[in-house]
Amino acid sequence: xxxxxxxxxxxxxxxxxxxxxxxxxxxxxxxxxxxxxxxxxxxxxxxxxxxxxxxxxxxxxxxxxxxxxxxxxxxxxxxxxxxxxxxxxxxxxxxxxxxxxxxxxxxxxxxxxxxxxxxxxxxxxxxxxxxxxxxxxxxxxxxxxxxxxxxxxxxxxxxxxxxx
Amino acid sequence: xxxxxxxxxxxxxxxxxxxxxxxxxxxxxxxxxxxxxxxxxxxxxxxxxxxxxxxxxxxxxxxxxxxxxxxxxxxxxxxxxxxxxxxxxxxxxxxxxxxxxxxxxxxxxxxxxxxxxxxxxxxxxxxxxxxxxxxxxxxxxxxxxxxxxxxxxxxxxxxxxxxx
Amino acid sequence: xxxxxxxxxxxxxxxxxxxxxxxxxxxxxxxxxxxxxxxxxxxxxxxxxxxxxxxxxxxxxxxxxxxxxxxxxxxxxxxxxxxxxxxxxxxxxxxxxxxxxxxxxxxxxxxxxxxxxxxxxxxxxxxxxxxxxxxxxxxxxxxxxxxxxxxxxxxxxxxxxxxx
Amino acid sequence: xxxxxxxxxxxxxxxxxxxxxxxxxxxxxxxxxxxxxxxxxxxxxxxxxxxxxxxxxxxxxxxxxxxxxxxxxxxxxxxxxxxxxxxxxxxxxxxxxxxxxxxxxxxxxxxxxxxxxxxxxxxxxxxxxxxxxxxxxxxxxxxxxxxxxxxxxxxxxxxxxxxx
Amino acid sequence: xxxxxxxxxxxxxxxxxxxxxxxxxxxxxxxxxxxxxxxxxxxxxxxxxxxxxxxxxxxxxxxxxxxxxxxxxxxxxxxxxxxxxxxxxxxxxxxxxxxxxxxxxxxxxxxxxxxxxxxxxxxxxxxxxxxxxxxxxxxxxxxxxxxxxxxxxxxxxxxxxxxx
Amino acid sequence: xxxxxxxxxxxxxxxxxxxxxxxxxxxxxxxxxxxxxxxxxxxxxxxxxxxxxxxxxxxxxxxxxxxxxxxxxxxxxxxxxxxxxxxxxxxxxxxxxxxxxxxxxxxxxxxxxxxxxxxxxxxxxxxxxxxxxxxxxxxxxxxxxxxxxxxxxxxxxxxxxxxx
Numbered sequence: 001x002x003x004x005x006x007x008x009x010x011x012x013x014x015x016x017x018x019x020x021x022x023x024x025x026x027x028x029x030x031x032x033x034x035x036x037x038x039x040x041x042x043x044x045x046x047x048x049x050x051x052x053x054x055x056x057x058x059x060x061x062x063x064x065x066x067x068x069x070x071x072x073x074x075x076x077x078x079x080x081x082x083x084x085x086x087x088x089x090x091x092x093x094x095x096x097x098x099x100x101x102x103x104x105x106x107x108x109x110x111x112x113x114x115x116x117x118x119x120x121x122x123x124x125x126x127x128x129x130x131x132x133x134x135x136x137x138x139x140x141x142x143x144x145x146x147x148x149x150x151x152x153x154x155x156x157x158x159x160x161x162x163x164x
Numbered sequence: 165x166x167x168x169x170x171x172x173x174x175x176x177x178x179x180x181x182x183x184x185x186x187x188x189x190x191x192x193x194x195x196x197x198x199x200x201x202x203x204x205x206x207x208x209x210x211x212x213x214x215x216x217x218x219x220x221x222x223x224x225x226x227x228x229x230x231x232x233x234x235x236x237x238x239x240x241x242x243x244x245x246x247x248x249x250x251x252x253x254x255x256x257x258x259x260x261x262x263x264x265x266x267x268x269x270x271x272x273x274x275x276x277x278x279x280x281x282x283x284x285x286x287x288x289x290x291x292x293x294x295x296x297x298x299x300x301x302x303x304x305x306x307x308x309x310x311x312x313x314x315x316x317x318x319x320x321x322x323x324x325x326x327x328x
Numbered sequence: 329x330x331x332x333x334x335x336x337x338x339x340x341x342x343x344x345x346x347x348x349x350x351x352x353x354x355x356x357x358x359x360x361x362x363x364x365x366x367x368x369x370x371x372x373x374x375x376x377x378x379x380x381x382x383x384x385x386x387x388x389x390x391x392x393x394x395x396x397x398x399x400x401x402x403x404x405x406x407x408x409x410x411x412x413x414x415x416x417x418x419x420x421x422x423x424x425x426x427x428x429x430x431x432x433x434x435x436x437x438x439x440x441x442x443x444x445x446x447x448x449x450x451x452x453x454x455x456x457x458x459x460x461x462x463x464x465x466x467x468x469x470x471x472x473x474x475x476x477x478x479x480x481x482x483x484x485x486x487x488x489x490x491x492x
Numbered sequence: 493x494x495x496x497x498x499x500x501x502x503x504x505x506x507x508x509x510x511x512x513x514x515x516x517x518x519x520x521x522x523x524x525x526x527x528x529x530x531x532x533x534x535x536x537x538x539x540x541x542x543x544x545x546x547x548x549x550x551x552x553x554x555x556x557x558x559x560x561x562x563x564x565x566x567x568x569x570x571x572x573x574x575x576x577x578x579x580x581x582x583x584x585x586x587x588x589x590x591x592x593x594x595x596x597x598x599x600x601x602x603x604x605x606x607x608x609x610x611x612x613x614x615x616x617x618x619x620x621x622x623x624x625x626x627x628x629x630x631x632x633x634x635x636x637x638x639x640x641x642x643x644x645x646x647x648x649x650x651x652x653x654x655x656x
Numbered sequence: 657x658x659x660x661x662x663x664x665x666x667x668x669x670x671x672x673x674x675x676x677x678x679x680x681x682x683x684x685x686x687x688x689x690x691x692x693x694x695x696x697x698x699x700x701x702x703x704x705x706x707x708x709x710x711x712x713x714x715x716x717x718x719x720x721x722x723x724x725x726x727x728x729x730x731x732x733x734x735x736x737x738x739x740x741x742x743x744x745x746x747x748x749x750x751x752x753x754x755x756x757x758x759x760x761x762x763x764x765x766x767x768x769x770x771x772x773x774x775x776x777x778x779x780x781x782x783x784x785x786x787x788x789x790x791x792x793x794x795x796x797x798x799x800x801x802x803x804x805x806x807x808x809x810x811x812x813x814x815x816x817x818x819x820x
Numbered sequence: 821x822x823x824x825x826x827x828x829x830x831x832x833x834x835x836x837x838x839x840x841x842x843x844x845x846x847x848x849x850x851x852x853x854x855x856x857x858x859x860x861x862x863x864x865x866x867x868x869x870x871x872x873x874x875x876x877x878x879x880x881x882x883x884x885x886x887x888x889x890x891x892x893x894x895x896x897x898x899x900x901x902x903x904x905x906x907x908x909x910x911x912x913x914x915x916x917x918x919x920x921x922x923x924x925x926x927x928x929x930x931x932x933x934x935x936x937x938x939x940x941x942x943x944x945x946x947x948x949x950x951x952x953x954x955x956x957x958x959x960x961x962x963x964x965x966x967x968x969x970x971x972x973x974x975x976x977x978x979x980x981x982x983x984x
Contacts, residue, residue: 666870666961667870667871667874667958667961669883670883674877674878674880674882675880675882676885676886676957706830710838713838714837716838716839718840719831722833722903722904725903726902730901733897733901736897737893737894737949737952738890738949738953738956739889739953740886740956741956776959777952777956780952780955780967781952784948784951784952784967787970788902789902792941795940796830799975799982803944803969803970804968805966805968806948806951806966806967806968807965807966807967
């Protein structure tokens with residue numbers, strides 16, 4: 001019994017009966033909250049070659065630009081996608097993409113809000129949608145693209161700050 | 165010049181000017197197409213303990229059930245999220261979640277359609293949204309949850325079948 | 329055991345493990361399918377007076393016209409709202425609203441598709457959204473409006489026809 | 493003339509020309525506002541038997557859990573569905589479902605916001621979407637399921653409190 | 657070099673690398689902001705005749721009422737449609753439509769918010785969606801309908817007021 | 821009387837009572853249908869200078885690329901935005917943007933489907949959303965940007981072909 005109570009306290013998204021339930025943020029403080037998340041997309045070497053050559057030829061970086069737009073729009077859809085997320089009036093969200101070695105790009109997704117609850121899920125959703133978009137635009141080249149290490153690496157403005 | 169032409173042929177989502185462009189599927193055959201993708205969610209051991217205990221106590225499996233629903237609904241939103249995906253009348257999509265070791269769950273996402281184009285992105289999007297939902301429901305417990313290995317492992321009904 | 333199997337056969341939206349799952353319609357026949365559903369909105373007499381007077385004064389019928397538009401747009405959102413509904417390319421949907429006595433209006437919602445699966449949920453969702461819209465536009469007048477008897481009354485084109 | 497003015501004052505969602513118009517809430521006070529609404533879903537006795545047996549067998553309560561998730565997500569979509577509703581940053585919404593006799597379940601939908609306008613429509617929409625989801629998951633068993641008595645039963649934080 | 661810096665300062669929606677980026681409004685003041693935009697729809701004379709006759713016959717003004725509803729709902733979708741727009745909790749939005757000469761209607765779209773950023777795009781999007789809806793409802797009559805002069809004509813509450 | 825009947829036949833989106841109603845396309849032929857529409861965005865000369873300089877400096881064309889993505893995604897949202905449009909499984913949609921003189925760009929939006937009904941509204945909606953996106957990205961520079969001449973210029977695959 002005691003055990004069950006403890007569990008329900010920590011699994012904040014379940015109610016006393018174990019059913020899914022949105023957290024009530026009504027009494028929480030309004031602060032400026034920021035979160036940063038990443039996804040890493042790993043390409044087979046041939047795919048990396050093709051993307052890098054195309055980018056050099058046209059300077060447009062269309063694959064990454066499309067992913068940036070999709071990631072930003074995906075960030076704004078977080079509360080539509082994740083059942084227990086609150087709809088939030090974001091102050092800003094953005095996506096940056098950089099090569100971290102010859103075959104891997106890192107997507108950095110930032111979300112910021114002045115609100116009662118944090119934006120970790122917004123940052124993570126933005127990174128995931130940007131990663132999926134890169135996958136989509138390159139999938140004709142290979143079935144071995146891998147989206148790896150989608151995780152949070154910075155959070156501020158809530159009860160505890162966090163930096164990886 | 166020749167080089168550039170080749171690149172534009174393989175990067176199917178860019179037009180002759182290097183701008184993003186949806187592939188024309190008008191002339192492709194209507195076939196039954198299936199895709200299966202996965203995401204793996206890795207928990208710190210304390211989080212794994214809590215989820216497993218909660219599930220044993222209530223039998224409800226609410227976290228996974230919520231993720232299943234979110235993943236199915238996310239699959240149906242693929243063409244809204246991924247800019248160059250076609251809207252498709254899915255025959256079926258579903259999500260299964262299983263523990264593959266003490267601290268990791270594997271999400272298996274299946275999408276099926278009778279259409280002119282495949283459903284890899286639908287399967288991948290469903291897996292990602294289910295993974296993000298699990299993350300959301302457990303994020304109060306830890307900032308070290310990691311979504312890893314989102315990738316395709318089965319595809320049939322298109323030009324070439326694929327199985328990992 | 330036998331019992332459980334039977335149950336899972338009839339509760340078509342649960343898989344063998346009791347988890348929610350979309351029905352696979354891949355092998356079903358493409359036919360013209362129609363469904364009709366209704367909702368009845370019951371007003372306190374003062375509210376009925378006000379709506380009827382307003383309508384007589386302006387001839388515009390703005391409350392009902394707004395509800396018709398909202399119902400049609402809601403019908404098109406069915407697969408976004410109901411987790412296990414298939415996205416369907418509707419041939420038509422429409423909403424009619426009529427007074428059935430001094431204080432009650434009946435919303436009739438029709439959906440039609442040429443597809444592998446039926447449109448009951450589309451018709452029911454359209455009726456519900458139209459009813460909620462009428463409620464919204466009159467709610468400043470009373471807290472006693474009641475949406476009652478949302479149900480199916482016609483279905484054709486599937487395995488068995490149905491008429492109430 | 494006087495008559496017409498009065499009518500337009502009470503039918504708050506119509507402008508001076510009788511056209512639909514969103515209420516301006518710009519000058520209203522920001523308060524914590526809560527609303528509770530219900531829908532009752534009435535099953536034929538055979539359907540009630542099947543749901544109750546399935547639930548006893550698996551403990552999962554998947555039908556109700558799916559409806560809870562759909563209802564929460566539907567609540568968040570209120571301003572997309574109901575033309576003249578304001579988009580609101582909800583503090584919380586949730587859905588509870590309980591058997592009130594052998595053949596009827598009551599869905600209780602709660603919405604809460606700190607804002608300039610109330611959340612009656614959010615609570616009502618959440619209840620309706622949860623009810624439609626239960627209908628969907630059981631519709632293969634019968635065409636006689638009925639959604640009845642969708643209505644408001646509690647409201648606080650606005651000009652006048654209300655409790656049924 | 658200096659030149660480039662200047663350009664990036666003015667093109668506020670591009671970051672230092674020239675990639676699209678949402679403006680950070682976190683530090684801006686919360687004020688009441690209003691914007692008004694218009695679209696003009698120009699009909700061939702036969703189409704104007706038909707609309708005017710139909711409207712005279714039924715008093716319903718269904719084409720304009722449908723456009724009003726669509727415009728309001730479109731206004732609320734602005735941040736979903738325009739990649740770098742912030743999601744905003746609108747205080748009000750509305751659409752008015754008037755004949756400005758025998759063959760042209762003017763759509764006036766107003767949006768109002770108490771927020772850190774303005775609502776020009778909301779007003780413009782509402783006008784555009786209303787115009788497209790009028791087009792849709794009349795397109796069977798002619799392929800020569802033209803949507804012209806979608807532009808801003810009033811803005812207040814931000815750094816500088818504006819009136820055309 | 822006769823007159824009224826004629827009008828309702830031509831205004832295809834109104835029913836016999838003058839209420840808005842979706843056209844039933846159930847009996848129409850499935851053909852390959854294409855539509856092309858345009859919007860022209862007219863900039864003040866200073867804005868044209870800034871865009872042209874930025875584009876020369878970075879080669880990225882980020883404003884137009886963002887508009888292309890937004891236009892494609894907007895095209896896919898047509899049936900969500902325009903109340904009486906059918907949801908359609910598009911074969912392709914795309915957006916091209918070109919300078920037609922020093923201060924004006926022309927957006928060309930193409931939509932293609934194999935279906936029972938045409939895609940004029942899809943093409944027009946895509947052009948409008950792309951135009952609004954360009955407006956958004958340049959609006960900090962001037963309040964005098966104008967979206968003009970949104971119109972259809974090609975249609976094929978339906979009852980009658982059309983080319984401007």
